[in-house]
Amino acid sequence: MTKIRAAITGIEVFVPDYILNNKELEKMVDTTDEWIMTRTGIKERHILKGEGKGTSDMGAEAVKALLKKKNIDPSEIDLVICATVTGDMQFPATANIISDKAGIKNAFSYDLNAACSGFIYALVTASNFISSGKYKKVIVIGSDKMSSIVDYQDRQTCVIFGDAAGAVLLEPTTEEFGIMDHAFGTDGSGRIHLHQKAGGSVKPASHATVDAREHYIYQEGQAVFKFAVTKMGDISLQVMQQNNLKPEDISYLIAHQANLRIIEAAARRTGLPMEKAIINIERYGNTTNATIPLCIWENESKFKKGDNIILTAFGGGFTWGAIWLKWAY
Numbered sequence: 001m002t003k004i005r006a007a008i009t010g011i012e013v014f015v016p017d018y019i020l021n022n023k024e025l026e027k028m029v030d031t032t033d034e035w036i037m038t039r040t041g042i043k044e045r046h047i048l049k050g051e052g053k054g055t056s057d058m059g060a061e062a063v064k065a066l067l068k069k070k071n072i073d074p075s076e077i078d079l080v081i082c083a084t085v086t087g088d089m090q091f092p093a094t095a096n097i098i099s100d101k102a103g104i105k106n107a108f109s110y111d112l113n114a115a116c117s118g119f120i121y122a123l124v125t126a127s128n129f130i131s132s133g134k135y136k137k138v139i140v141i142g143s144d145k146m147s148s149i150v151d152y153q154d155r156q157t158c159v160i161f162g163d164a165a166g167a168v169l170l171e172p173t174t175e176e177f178g179i180m181d182h183a184f185g186t187d188g189s190g191r192i193h194l195h196q197k198a199g200g201s202v203k204p205a206s207h208a209t210v211d212a213r214e215h216y217i218y219q220e221g222q223a224v225f226k227f228a229v230t231k232m233g234d235i236s237l238q239v240m241q242q243n244n245l246k247p248e249d250i251s252y253l254i255a256h257q258a259n260l261r262i263i264e265a266a267a268r269r270t271g272l273p274m275e276k277a278i279i280n281i282e283r284y285g286n287t288t289n290a291t292i293p294l295c296i297w298e299n300e301s302k303f304k305k306g307d308n309i310i311l312t313a314f315g316g317g318f319t320w321g322a323i324w325l326k327w328a329y
């Protein structure tokens, strides 16, 4: 039987207008543009402003733009998966709210949480629905309003994160394009280094948790850094090796944009030159589930049909993974 693969056939993003630059952060916490640039490579990040605006608003804008660009009626969409760590609410799923806002009525939808690896986990999940032969048009969204869980009194984390959303359309192909292979890993013991302390079932919200500032991101930067470097590099290499791909066969490396130094180290471990690594962290910071779609979107016109692209991510959990993608258009 002919194998059905899932190919990315379109992408759109939403980036909020408001720009929070390093100079402004210098006024908020004890930091400098020089420190932030040297340690992270980030110059500015976009922040979603406006009362009552959340992750679904950015996701819905990206989806509406995608449907328009592809000239697709919302009723044609079969499935919507949203990767996020900053859902509008604990429940229902933000994917349901996005579908509602984008006029998608014939799809089922749900969220997927694998922290910063969420978007690539969602891509593979969606690709399996397509490969089953039952689903023809699936939208995967990576959307995070990180500013809603960033403590702007904590200089270690507030300089890193930004807000954005991206949405891709996946469609079936019987040609040798699309999502070709992947490798994923998870280590739950890593949760101690990166998490949100309160607001879940273990420690529901209370006056005490708010007073203790426990509803924000808690990150032990150095510990996460060490794992991110090794895991993104090694898993990318694993995907390349299991498909006999040499560094010269790879056109682009798209790594989760958490820190420029992590991307450089990951590229080194895979034997790929930095010219092949797509970088935009300087202008967006770490937008969690939106970093990879932002990189794809910015370079869409540069990609050629058949380009071998490695997508790789590392995030809270710990979670990590890599996908071998053959660009389909």
Ligand code: UT7
Binding pocket: 030, 031, 032, 035, 036, 039, 040, 116, 155, 156, 157, 159, 220, 221, 222, 223, 224, 225, 228, 258, 259, 262, 286, 288, 314, 315, 316
């Ligand atoms: O996307 C999810 C996965 N997350 C990641 O991949 C993030 C991984 N971690 C990192 O990117 C880095 O660890 C950070 C950017 C978070 C921090 O960089 P670092 O080079 O690991 O710095 P550090 O935590 O070792 O801190 C070095 C110094 C410390 O001061 P002392 O103890 O040497 O006096 C910090 O207090 O820098 C200080 N520091 C700052 N100084 C100015 C920490 N944050 C800042 C700041 N401005 N914003």
